[in-house]
Amino acid sequence: MNDRTIHPSEGSLQALADGELEPARAADIQRHLVECEDCTRRLDQLRELAGAVTEALGHLDDPGDTERWVPDRAWDNIRARRQDVRAHPRPPAVRGWRQGAAAAVVALLLAAGAATALPWSPLRTWFSGSDPGEVLAPLSDASPAASTDGALARTDPVGLTMDLRDGEMDVEVEALADDGWIEVRRTDAAGVSAEAPAGTAFHSAPGRLRMVGTGELHQGPIRIALPRSGRRTVLTIDGQVAAEWTPTELVVHGVVAADSLDGALRLRRQP
Amino acid sequence: MTFREIFHDTYPALVRYARRMAGDPDAAEDVVQEAFVRLLDGDVRGESQRLRGWLFTTVTNLLRDRARVAANRSRLLAAQAPATSSPPEAAGEAERQERIRRVREALECLDERDRTLLLLREEGFSYRELAGEVGVQPGSVGTLLARARQRFRDRLTEETP
Numbered sequence: 001m002n003d004r005t006i007h008p009s010e011g012s013l014q015a016l017a018d019g020e021l022e023p024a025r026a027a028d029i030q031r032h033l034v035e036c037e038d039c040t041r042r043l044d045q046l047r048e049l050a051g052a053v054t055e056a057l058g059h060l061d062d063p064g065d066t067e068r069w070v071p072d073r074a075w076d077n078i079r080a081r082r083q084d085v086r087a088h089p090r091p092p093a094v095r096g097w098r099q100g101a102a103a104a105v106v107a108l109l110l111a112a113g114a115a116t117a118l119p120w121s122p123l124r125t126w127f128s129g130s131d132p133g134e135v136l137a138p139l140s141d142a143s144p145a146a147s148t149d150g151a152l153a154r155t156d157p158v159g160l161t162m163d164l165r166d167g168e169m170d171v172e173v174e175a176l177a178d179d180g181w182i183e184v185r186r187t188d189a190a191g192v193s194a195e196a197p198a199g200t201a202f203h204s205a206p207g208r209l210r211m212v213g214t215g216e217l218h219q220g221p222i223r224i225a226l227p228r229s230g231r232r233t234v235l236t237i238d239g240q241v242a243a244e245w246t247p248t249e250l251v252v253h254g255v256v257a258a259d260s261l262d263g264a265l266r267l268r269r270q271p
Numbered sequence: 272m273t274f275r276e277i278f279h280d281t282y283p284a285l286v287r288y289a290r291r292m293a294g295d296p297d298a299a300e301d302v303v304q305e306a307f308v309r310l311l312d313g314d315v316r317g318e319s320q321r322l323r324g325w326l327f328t329t330v331t332n333l334l335r336d337r338a339r340v341a342a343n344r345s346r347l348l349a350a351q352a353p354a355t356s357s358p359p360e361a362a363g364e365a366e367r368q369e370r371i372r373r374v375r376e377a378l379e380c381l382d383e384r385d386r387t388l389l390l391l392r393e394e395g396f397s398y399r400e401l402a403g404e405v406g407v408q409p410g411s412v413g414t415l416l417a418r419a420r421q422r423f424r425d426r427l428t429e430e431t432p
């Protein structure tokens with residue numbers, strides 16, 4: 001090896017050992033290794049080191065863990081914890097909220113003032129709110145570009161589908177942008193589906209759906225599909241009841257401007 | 272793929288990771304379950320791109336919060352609690368405990384970033400994912416990992432009688 005040979009950095013050798021180098025770069029280094037004993041030795045050391053670390057860390061894993069980690073039991077725990085959360089809901093802080101079996105039911109609360117700075121979530125998931133075992137399409141890996149470019153994920157909608165409770169549904173939406181709008185359609189599906197721009201946080205339980213987003217991240221509409229079979233649905237905007245659906249009736253209140261768009265009811269804040 | 276399948280796939284790895292990170296199996300499971308509760312409730316906050324990444328990030332954050340609380344509490348307890356003597360252990364068990372203690376100590380001599388890198392790499396995170404997770408350039412992950420592993424092992428072997 002002459003003195004002017006450029007040896008790969010330790011980081012590059014580590015990346016090679018970890019199989020994380022681009023093929024062209026890996027090939028370059030492989031060519032170098034053929035002629036360089038020092039680097040070959042260092043690579044061997046790094047491999048040996050990684051193996052030793054993995055082995056040492058294994059000591060931290062209790063051999064009894066496989067018995068502890070009964071996923072079914074953990075799953076039950078998780079469901080129980082969610083029930084617990086539902087049993088002790090935070091008191092609604094928004095006017096127009098009505099609760100209870102006899103009361104109304106789909107409330108879309110657009111409380112712009114209630115916005116907190118939610119970091120955007122690029123998770124593009126469709127959960128069934130009623131049974132976590134029934135995700136419609138858990139997450140999309142379809143756009144790898146999203147992993148480096150947050151802007152893409154930002155615009156991808158998030159959504160969920162949830163069952164009614166006794167034919168009724170509570171949906172809250174908070175912190176919609178001033179120029180945001182809601183499109184509501186009736187469908188033959190059994191549950192309510194909602195889709196909102198990424199950055200929206202969903203809180204769900206059977207018969208209840210709450211969406212919280214931040215104004216600056218809301219790009220595009222919130223789309224909601226309501227089942228025709230629902231007994232009663234109430235839409236509340238800015239803490240006020242905006243619209244109510246029953247199988248025979250739709251009542252739109254004065255807080256929103258409503259028009260129709262491609263068969264959907266489009267609701268905006270009343271200017 | 273149902274949510275349940277995702278759960279079955281990631282739960283053991285998450286608990287293993289949390290446990291290595293925290294050293295407390297109960298806390299580990301608790302935190303992982305909390306992460307899933309948040310996921311199911313759609314209380315999704317974080318910057319990871321994928322569900323798995325999001326879960327690991329959430330677990331890391333929850334563990335950090337908890338460690339902060341625990342540090343305060345143990346400071347209080349240390350002032351008043353008498354030292355408890357551990358029950359007699361079988362020789363093999365004592366040896367095992369000693370090994371665990373040494374590994375933990377070696378792990379704790381790393382700063383949080385390096386510890387996170389090391390443990391997430393063990394769970395199969397790519398350099399790119401690791402870079403996003405701890406906020407460094409993907410190109411520097413190899414160097415950071417090599418150093419973290421070296422420091423970890425140096426500390427470990429230095430301990431060996």
Ligand SMILES: [Zn+2]
Binds near residue numbers: 039
């Ligand atoms: Zn060389």
